[in-house]
Amino acid sequence: MKVLKIFIILFLVANFSELKSAETNDILKNKILKNIRCLICQGQSVYDSESEFASSIKLIVDRKINEGLKEKQIYQFLREKYGDWVIFDPKLNKNTYVLWLLPLLLFLFGGAIIYKKIILNKNNKI
Amino acid sequence: MKNKFSLFVIVIFLSFCFVIFYKGLNTPNNYTPKVNEKKNIPTFKAKDFYSNNYVNSDNIFEENTFYIVNIWASWCVPCRTEHPLLMQLSKNQSIKLIGLNYRDNFNNAKKFINDLGNPYSRILIDKDGTLGVEFGAYGVPETFLIDKNKDIIKKFVGPINQEIVNEIKLIIK
Numbered sequence: 001m002k003v004l005k006i007f008i009i010l011f012l013v014a015n016f017s018e019l020k021s022a023e024t025n026d027i028l029k030n031k032i033l034k035n036i037r038c039l040i041c042q043g044q045s046v047y048d049s050e051s052e053f054a055s056s057i058k059l060i061v062d063r064k065i066n067e068g069l070k071e072k073q074i075y076q077f078l079r080e081k082y083g084d085w086v087i088f089d090p091k092l093n094k095n096t097y098v099l100w101l102l103p104l105l106l107f108l109f110g111g112a113i114i115y116k117k118i119i120l121n122k123n124n125k126i
Numbered sequence: 127m128k129n130k131f132s133l134f135v136i137v138i139f140l141s142f143c144f145v146i147f148y149k150g151l152n153t154p155n156n157y158t159p160k161v162n163e164k165k166n167i168p169t170f171k172a173k174d175f176y177s178n179n180y181v182n183s184d185n186i187f188e189e190n191t192f193y194i195v196n197i198w199a200s201w202c203v204p205c206r207t208e209h210p211l212l213m214q215l216s217k218n219q220s221i222k223l224i225g226l227n228y229r230d231n232f233n234n235a236k237k238f239i240n241d242l243g244n245p246y247s248r249i250l251i252d253k254d255g256t257l258g259v260e261f262g263a264y265g266v267p268e269t270f271l272i273d274k275n276k277d278i279i280k281k282f283v284g285p286i287n288q289e290i291v292n293e294i295k296l297i298i299k
Contacts, residue, residue, distance in 0.1 A: 039159070039264040052229060053264045056255030063256070081262040082159045 025065050032061050032074055035088045045088065158283060159262060165278045168260040175227060175235070175249035186248060192221040192298045193272040196246070197263050199230045200238035205267045208285035209242045215291060216245035220298050225249040228258055228266045271297065 033047035040051040046058060057078075064074045078086050090096045170183045187193055196212060198205040216223050225246035227235050232251075239249075252258055261270060262281070271280040271294060280297070282290055 052255055056259050059254050060256050060259050080165070081259065082264070085159075 028071060029058075029061055029065055032065075032071060033058060035075075036061075036078060037086050037088055039082065039086065159264070159281075165262065167272055167276050167278055170257060170260050172250040172252065172257055175225070175232075175251055181248075181250070186224065186250075187272065187276050189276060190274045192274060194221060194223045194294070195226060195261065195270040195272065196223060197226045197228050197252070197258055197261070197266050197268045199228045199266050200234040201230065202228075202266045204285035205238075206242070208267055208269075208287075209245070211286055211288065211291050212245040213243050215294065216247075218295065218298070221294070222247045226252050226257060226261075228252050229255050273297075 030047060034045050036046040036057060038044045038046050038049035038051055038054045038057075040053045041049050044054075046054045046061075061074060064077065069077070075087055084090050084093070084095065090099065092100050167183065167187060171180050172183075173179070174181050194212075194215065198209075212223060215221060223246045225248070227249055229252065250257065258264075258266075258268070261268075261278070263270075265283065267285050269282040269286050269290075270278050271282075273279045280294075286294075
């Protein structure tokens with residue numbers, strides 16, 4: 001009887017961990033799919049799209065996760081096939097440095113204007 | 127002096143914006159992946175259309191032969207328009223055509239080939255479209271030119287035309 005109880009507990013624990021890993025894989029899959037652009041309906045992510053391309057990508061991502069590939073490796077795989085544009089979150093490279101640096105430059109420019117207007121005016125008044 | 131400098135900065139900024147928007151309006155919004163990028167052919171396992179046996183990509187592509195991989199489906203209207211050109215290309219001895227039957231019904235695909243002719247030396251089944259993704263395709267029809275070193279050297283999105291056929295003939299000459 002004791003052996004049976006232990007066996008049942010072990011069985012439940014094994015199944016629970018399997019369910020947990022399936023759930024983790026699903027979360028990861030959805031995260032990746034939300035960050036991939038559908039090339040057919042270009043404003044949508046693959047997660048939201050119902051196109052044939054999107055359904056193929058969903059299957060591929062699922063397969064790659066089950067093969068043990070990490071999130072970055074899956075993005076790299078898709079980048080090699082379709083270029084940087086397929087990922088919503090672009091990497092910093094020679095094509096995207098303006099995209100990444102322009103907000104920073106505008107922020108500094110705006111900061112400089114505010115500094116000039118407020119701080120210097122304050123000093124002048126004193 | 128100060129006003130002149132401000133005016134200069136504003137003019138530079140507006141010119142910069144103008145160039146960005148002008149370039150943006152002149153380039154199409156639809157993104158097409160690069161078509162002339164040299165890539166290795168993917169390694170894959172696929173079902174053969176006629177024998178239904180699984181074949182390995184290493185056993186499909188041999189060295190020192192040019193290949194064309196054409197993604198097609200019986201439901202795809204542009205595939206019908208490009209089919210006579212594929213038939214024309216298949217007569218060329220220096221190239222072999224591989225067909226990738228994309229998300230299709232077997233009987234419809236068979237009827238398509240029986241009616242229009244078979245330009246392919248081998249047809250592979252891509253039931254769920256994942257094989258197309260391995261090649262970097264995102265629609266149908268798409269055609270890939272593979273050189274003697276087993277590299278994809280060109281990709282043609284959409285149906286091929288006589289101009290493309292001439293281009294392919296020139297490359298494989």
